[in-house]
Amino acid sequence: MPQASSRPTNDHGHASLAERFAATRQLTESLLEPLSEADATIQSMEDASPAKWHAAHTTWFWETFLLRDHAPGYRLHDERWPFLFNSYYEAEGERILRRNRGLLTRPTLAEVLDWRAHVDDAMQALMDDPCHADLIELGIAHEQQHIELLLTDIKHALSKNPLGPAMWDRAPAVPATQDDGWIEHPGGIAKIGHQGDGFAFDNEGPAHRVLLEPFALSRRLVTNGEWDAFIADGGYSDHRLWLSDAWAWLERCTITAPLYWRGDEQFTHAGWQPRDPDAPVSHISYYEADAFAAWAGCRLPTEFEWEAVARGQDAADTAQRFSAGAGNQLDAAAPPQPVGTGELFGDVWQFTRSGYLPYPRFQPAEGAVGEYNGKFMAGQWVLKGASCATVRGHSRASYRNFFYPQQRWQFTGLRLAKDV
Incomplete structure (x- = not known):
């Protein structure tokens, strides 16, 4: 069952940049836990993307816009993967057609998670430099957007299965009474x-x-x-x-x-x-x-x-x-x-x-x-x-x-x- 991570706070009662980065990255991965390899790879329509692709694309974002240009000595985890996981950035070159993202049986989900861990470790060196704060804020917000997309895209994919499989093993909350007026x-x-x-x-x-x-x-x-x-x-x-x-x-x-x-x-x-x-x-x-x-x-x-x-x-x-x-x-x-x-x-x-x-x-x-x-x-x-x-x-x-x-x-x- 997916677990939303708690947000640790600093001495001022607000999550630090490094803490929010870690919490966001962990939340993405917790939502992948109940999915099979097939669940994480399927693409049910062109508007949606596979869960594995969301996990990889958000990692590509950190590698491309932070690590590649701002971490001395950093080398791409795999030079073939930017073509697979660039979304729509023309300035970053050619990329796989959006409608073909569901064909990416490789890399496996396990390989994507290894890449995420590699990037998370490398990002630690940039966390304390205020020169990178704005880009890191953007990257956190970007991954949060993809967390929502991951949830809505996998919902669409699971709905296409005649068995109606569940991602959670408990029913949604009971609706509250809304005020009129x-x-x-x-x-x-x-x-x-x-x-x-x-x-x-x-x-x-x-x-x-x-x-x-x-x-x-x-x-x-x-x-x-x-x-x-x-x-x-x-x-x-x-x-x-x-x-x-x-x-x-x-x-x-x-x-x-x-x-x-x-x-x-x-x-x-x-x-x-x-x-x-x-x-x-x-x-x-x-x-x-x-x-x-x-x-x-x-x-x-x-x-x-x-x-x-x-x-x-x-x-x-x-x-x-x-x-x-x-x-x-x-x-x-x-x-x-x-x-x-x-x-x-x-x-x-x-x-x-x-x-x-x-x-x-x-x-x-x-x-x-x-x-x-x-x-x-x-x-x-x-x-x-x-x-x-x-x-x-x-x-x-x-x-x-x-x-x-x-x-x-x-x-x-x-x-x-x-x-x-």
């Missing part, structure tokens, strides 16, 4: 984007001002029960609710329910489980979220509206906000599953109606790391918050997740908004 916001000028000295991705800035009209944001996420009502009312067959591209996608792919729904069940990391009507709906696309909002007589929030409310509800201490009692995020040895905590952060990534575009004065970083976010700013939609598979502390009010409108294998859901 709306959070009203008067509108006005809001400052959006990352503000402060802590880590943030480049796409979270620069901070800038936006004008908001008065609006309200739902206190709770849309539930499975409400989605059942949407289906029963012919939501998937009423063209008036759907965008043109969405309707074409619906017909082409014969979509009639959220991903992983079967009768009154849904597939989880604990196998097929009864679907609780009070739990937040998840694994929906932007197209579905937008159609449901239209059916409900509401709309999706903009990313700026969501952030304006979330920033106002942030705890003064970020560490406190992401403590064990704040939101439903990955921090315990239990299968990730939305339960509805009433928090803005956690359970599911929440779709907004905002296209993923650069903020005013945005400039990507120089070099290969500049390819991390900027080149994807077209044709995708921003999601806010965090999910039950997000490493605790990874998200913040300014965080911008993004997906194409048809994608739904992630823990994606929605929170309604309306004009007031």
Whole structure:
């Protein structure tokens, strides 16, 4: 059973850079423990990657952007592997086609884990040099993103097995009761984007001002029960609710329910489980979220509206906000599953109606790391918050997740908004 590692702290009560590096690396490996070699190698679709590939790619990241250039005398563990485990960095040369990652029966998982140990040892020499702190922070955040992808990708792969195998041997937590009602916001000028000295991705800035009209944001996420009502009312067959591209996608792919729904069940990391009507709906696309909002007589929030409310509800201490009692995020040895905590952060990534575009004065970083976010700013939609598979502390009010409108294998859901 996967075990989420605890985060050791230094004398100031916060995890040091070296401690967070070690905890993140260990968490990746703990999630690999229940997987067979075949489980870790399978690739169920082009959007997903094998669990073994995630473990290797995150190691390639450390080797390529830290050790190769900043550790004197370091030699690549295997000169053939950058071709296998580079993801999309054009500046780093040719790479295996994404759709072929599942063909990598070699190196074995054991060989990848040996590589990880080799890189972890070599990284220790760089931990105390402040010149490398920014890149190490980026690398930790990068691996945390891949931990969530590892979980969602293996869920998709296991769901394709007729046996419905479980990664965890225990059922998800019982859903909580979400509070009804709306959070009203008067509108006005809001400052959006990352503000402060802590880590943030480049796409979270620069901070800038936006004008908001008065609006309200739902206190709770849309539930499975409400989605059942949407289906029963012919939501998937009423063209008036759907965008043109969405309707074409619906017909082409014969979509009639959220991903992983079967009768009154849904597939989880604990196998097929009864679907609780009070739990937040998840694994929906932007197209579905937008159609449901239209059916409900509401709309999706903009990313700026969501952030304006979330920033106002942030705890003064970020560490406190992401403590064990704040939101439903990955921090315990239990299968990730939305339960509805009433928090803005956690359970599911929440779709907004905002296209993923650069903020005013945005400039990507120089070099290969500049390819991390900027080149994807077209044709995708921003999601806010965090999910039950997000490493605790990874998200913040300014965080911008993004997906194409048809994608739904992630823990994606929605929170309604309306004009007031």
